[in-house]
Amino acid sequence: MLHEILLSLSGNPSPLLRTDNPSDAFPLVSPSERELLASVAHLSDLHIKLQSHVAQIVSVGHASTICRATATAIKSVHLTAFRRKVREVEEGILRRDPDLVGAYNIVPLTAVVSEFSGWTRRMEWLWGIVQFILTGNKGNGCRGAQLIDRLRTELQTGYLDIEQTALSLISAAEAAWLKQVSAWILYGRLPSFGGEDFFIQKAKDAVEGYVIEPTLLPTFVSESAASSMLFIGRSLNYVREKSSTESGLQGLDNLSPHLKELSALTYPLEPASLSRAITTIRIGLSRSTLQKLLPLSRVIDTLRFLRDFFLLGRGEFAMALTQQADAKLRSRWKRADNLAYEKREGLGAFAVKEGEVMAVLAKTWASMGLMQGQHADEDQDLELARELLHLQLTKSKPDAPLSLGYGPSQQIPRTLATTPFRNLLFSVPVVLTMEIPSPLDMFLSPSDLQTYSIANPYLLSIRRAHIHLTDLWKITSLRKHHPAPPGPPAGSTRSGKAKVRLLRDRFRVRSNVMRSTWVTANAALFFLAETESYLQTEVVAVLWDGFHAWMTAHEERVRPRPPSSEAVPKVTTTAPLEGTCDNGTEDVWLAQSTSALRISARSRGEHPAVPTPACRRHHDPQSLATAHACYLAVLSHRLLLTSTPWTDSLFGLLVNIDHLVALVQRLQGIWTSMDLEADAGVVDAFIDLENEEADVKAALQEVERKVKGGVEEAIAALRTMEADTGFADDIDRVSRNVASADPGEDGVYDAQGQYIPERAGGVERLLMKLEFGGWFTGSGAEAIGLGNETY
Structure with a gap:
């Protein structure tokens, strides 16, 4: 019977222990012994099932190499240890071990069963893990990340034997996972087997290349470490492509330091240690390769280029583009007026086409070249813009709101508004886009460019409305007598005096008609001017200056030393700082920690020169990409692009301003025709000028009312934002997610050298400026006639 028990525990089915009907049980076994044999039978059954299912996972082949490695560890470590325990019990019986063999060579069944009492809970736990590998979560199949998370959770059961078993399986699973990671971060290659279980996958969209699949990422891996791994693999793939055509690129050799970093990791993997190793490799x-492909100077030039053209840092670009677009629209409608009425098939026949949009941009570059004069060929940004920037037709609204973020899932809980500002330039949806040249795509992503493409029509629409309103004051005949009444001696005669009175009466009537229009236009112009000034000077310029200072902080940004009553010893440095060039200037690509230098200087009683932030951090492309994404997130928020009530009210106001400008220009054309008819006898029999003048006047009064209401609605939206504490809290949340701010800094970088956005703008500052316009308040409106028709 003992022989049968040991064979059964070794993994061989035994009819003695597997009789389901109690009446068929072995007749010499007492009820108490039968209960002991039931526990042995349960343990034997677990052993047999584990053997068969583990063999199935290993031999047939699971889709996940991590699951296969874990199953192999169960088979080679724990099941082997159980069989070793069976042999040890058998050897003890044969040696007549007193712990197992009693008097008269009797072997108590309780002694044999007690030897395996500690294995029941462990084998049951292993069986649960094997079932999880086979079925996965909710029966959808097990992934490597799910298994690792499950094993890490099992460390908290409170049983020491389960904890030790889980630790051994975690070591096997995470070792297999780290091998996949090593292939990616050392060679830039996805796993050849089980690649569908790796958290980095090839994107369906060829533009992105590779993306992170969050469901395949273990929870102990931080988002920053995952994005760093993605960046390293992408960079190695790019280096491999460039190394065949360019010499001097050595991104795939000298791997021994990187291998040492990975081999120094212990299991289970600590998130901090893993992140530190990945950062070191990145x-x-x-330092070794990417600085040759993407120097910091090129990054700064590219970001300045985006600032100049997408954020309207170059004002002549917005002016030239607006003028050329207006000229194209006028020519389209002029050709439409020349067509016979029966040939007009509706407004769709006169919509701007793709080729015409591209021609407008080409004329814009030519116009900007003329502004530069003889030095136009020296403007490298203009030549680069001709090559990279494109105007193209698109949808009036994006398919989905663009979320603001700077990591795999670190997002501000607000999205960019989908207000169609892109429709205002050509009356059809048009956006300014840019081709991202290589290797700039290492830090500039398509989502970043999409943010620029959303901010550009927003800022351009405000500048365009400002230009149109300003152009109204260039129509001389609307502001004063033009041409002036005849003077002496022609104006002194009887007929001359009658003409003078006629011209003065005509101008007085028209001046009274235009008075309300000028007041409304002036109010709208003030609103646009202050809003544009706030967005450009207090938001865009301030944030750009802070971001640019962070990138080039090695020039003059040195932390000031607190004052002390003691005499400060002379600053001495016996050797150049690490990360400096031959001429003494810092190289942000080679900057390293100078803690050892500070310690040695302090031990000699000296106060070493405080290194600049550039010497304390390394501006690798991923750090730049993360900082740039944070910069764009804060910029979009401070530009008020995340407030739909504000953007919708502003869009309605801009549409009404366009209507107001069009009606004023139409009224001026009607008055010119009436003057020709009255003074020169030029009569157009197909136009009733009096009725058309009355219609335009009525429409002009209605549009004035809408413009006034639009200004009030926009200011009300600003006041709502000012009262919304959550609107300002989002910016603080961005800064906290980027890094913990150092109170001693001024907002450009923190103690770790990470970018912290400047505290730019503030809705209350814009409202304070707008409050100086008395016409925005009720008393001011009544005083100057904004609220009624008395002047």
């Missing part, structure tokens, strides 16, 4: 790759 910085090492940047």
Whole structure:
């Protein structure tokens, strides 16, 4: 019987222990012994099932290499240990071990069963893990990340034997996972087997290349570490492509430092240690290879280029583009007026086409070249803009709101508004886009460019309305007598005096008609001017200056030393700082920690020169990409692009301003025709000028009312934002997610050298400026006639 028990525990089915009907049980076994044999039978059954299912996972082949490695560890470590325990019990019986064999060579069944009492809970737990590998979560199949998360959770059961078993399986699972990671971060290659279980996948969209699949990422891996791994693999793929055509690129050799970093990791993997190793590998790759492909100077030039053209840093670009677009629209409608009435098939026949939009942009570059004069060929940004920037037709609204974020899932809980500002330039949806040249795509993503493409029509629409309103004051005949009444001696005669009175009466009547229009236009112009000034000077310029200072902080940004009553010893440095060039200037690509230098200087009683932030951090492309994404998130928020009530009210106001300008220009044309008819006898029999003048006047009064209401609605939206504490809290949340701010800094970088956005703008500052316009308040409106028709 003992022989049968040991064979059954070794994994061989035994009819003695597997009789389901109690009446068929072995007749010499007492009820108490039968209960002991039931526990042995349960343990034997678990062993047999584990053997068969583990063999199925290993031999047939699970889709996940991590699951296969875990199953192999169960088979080679724990099941082997159980069989070793069976042999040890058998050897003890044969040696007549007193712990197992009693008097008269009797072997108590309780002694044999007690030897395996500690294995029941462990084997049951292993069986649960094997079932999880086979079925997965909710029966959808097990992924490597799910298994690792499950094993890490099992460490908290409170049983020491389960904890030790889970630790051994975690070591096997995470070792297999780290091998996949090593292939990616050392060679830039996805796993050849089980690649569908790796958290980095090839994107369906060829533009992105590779993306992170969050469901395949273990929870102990931080988002920053995952994005760093993605960046390293992308960079190695790019280096591999460039190394065949360019010499001097050595991104795939000298891997021994990186291998040492990975081999120094212990299991289970600590998130901090893993992130530190990945960061070290990323910085090492940047120092050795990526600085040759993407120097910091090129990054700064590219960001300045985006600032100049997408954020309207170059004002002549917005002016030239607006003028050329208006000229194109006028020519389209002029040709439409020349067509016979029966040939007009509706407004769709006169919509701007793709080729015409591209021609407008080409004329814009030519116009800007003329502004530069003889030095136009020296403007490298203009030549680069001709090559990279494109105007193209698109949908009036994006397919989905663009979320603001700077990591795999670190997002501000607000999205950019989908207000169609892109429709205002050509009356059809048009956006300014840019081709991202290589290797700029290492830090500039399509989502970043989409943010620029949303901010550009927003800022351009405000500038365009400002230009149109300003152009009204250039119509001389609307502001004063033009041409002036005849003077002496022609104006002194009887007929001359009658003509003078006629011209003065005509101008007085028209001046009274235009008075309300000028008041409304002036109010709208003030609103646009102050809003544009706030957005450009207090938001865009301030944030750009802070971001640019962070990138070039090695020039003059040195932390000031607190005052002390003691005499400060002379600053001495016996050797150049690490990360400096031959001429003494810092190289942000080679900057390293100078803590050792500070310690040695302090031990000699000296106060070493405080290194600049550039010497304390390394601006690798991923750090730049993360900082740039944060910069764009804060910029979009401070530009008020995340407030739909504001953007909708502003869009309605801009549409009404366009209507107001069009009606004023139409009224001026009618008055010119009436003057020709009255003074020169030029009569157009197909136009009833008096009725058309009355219609335009009525429409002009209605549009004035809408413009006034639009200004009030926009200011009300600003007041709502000012009262919304959550609107300002989002910016603080961005800063907290980027890094913990150092109170001693001024907002450009923190103690770790990470970018912290400047505290730019503030809705209350814009409202304070707008309050100086008395016409925005009720008393001011009544005083100057904005609220009624008395003047």
